[in-house]
Amino acid sequence: MTLRYALLGDPVDHSISPAMHRAAFRSWGLDAEYVARKVASEDIGRAMRDPDLAGGNVTLPHKLRAAEALVRPSRAVRATGACNCWWRRADGELEGDNTDVGGLRLALERVGFEAGGARVLVLGAGGAARGAVHALLxxxxxxxxxxNRTAARARALMEAAGTRAVRVVEAPELGASYDLVLNATSLGLAAADPLPLALDRGRFDLAYDLVYAAGRTRWVRHARSLxxxxxxxxxxxxxxxxxxxxRWFPGRATPHHAMRAAAVQALDARAGRGSGRGSGA
Ligand SMILES: NC(=O)c1ccc[n+]([C@@H]2O[C@H](COP(=O)([O-])OP(=O)(O)OC[C@H]3O[C@@H](n4cnc5c(N)ncnc54)[C@H](OP(=O)(O)O)[C@@H]3O)[C@@H](O)[C@H]2O)c1
Structure with a gap:
């Protein structure tokens, strides 16, 4: 019997997640499929409980509501209030995780960043910034x-973190040096967007942009040019x-290279169709 997984969100038509997951299923020779479904906010719980689905992912704008549909949220879901991955247990109940948190950790490891003792500047205070702060702590x-543009939202994130290691800053108060500056704003999704922050040489050791685009984002190119x-x-x-x-197939080695190649190919194809924008999933 074919196992079915779905990406639930709105919009989902430009998502490259199906390409990555299908590449993994192909490389495993597994009888499984992954589809993208456009779902309205009020229907997210019902869509996750569809008996036809073994599990799936959730993208904008439903990650907070998806967390509410879980009987057993992971630690990352509890800390961020957001769920981007769920699966059905044998008893039919839903379990879920926030794999954006671990995904960021893996990505930072791959560029050689060590979070222990690091001094970090986070740009943005939305859902992605909340996940990033949790991963970094x-x-x-x-x-x-x-x-963040809206200081009140930055303060809310700081208060939710509940530790003096996290504080809010204004642009003129930036420190002299950071191990990492991380863009968790949505700036860079549109080609005409301004840079999330103009960087200067010597102040930042590493810049990581949560936004992605075919051929690198403008902010990444700006950083590298410096x-x-x-x-x-x-x-x-x-x-x-x-x-x-x-989470869905514990114990199986994931085909990271095949998935990455499929993601790049899908992103390039999408850019060729006129939109190289990078959305959450
Ligand atoms: N690579 C990945 O796997 C991955 C995963 C998750 C998310 N993301 C990306 O992360 C980004 C943020 O996602 P999110 O879920 O956190 O979105 P969100 O909750 O809507 O937050 C958006 C953030 O961007 C800021 N912002 C938006 N427009 C701005 C502007 N014109 N000037 C300055 N700041 C602006 C907002 O500031 P205000 O508070 O002032 O509105 C807020 O801090 C998105 O680009 C998303 O694609 C990537």
Missing amino acids: EGGASSIEIL GIRAGDGLEMLVGQAALSLE
């Missing part, structure tokens, strides 16, 4: 400063997909 970051090491959100996207597969 778990990794042992010593200081996380949050810079000699700052930089990576984009594609690696995180592949990481969260690989971790989702580990």
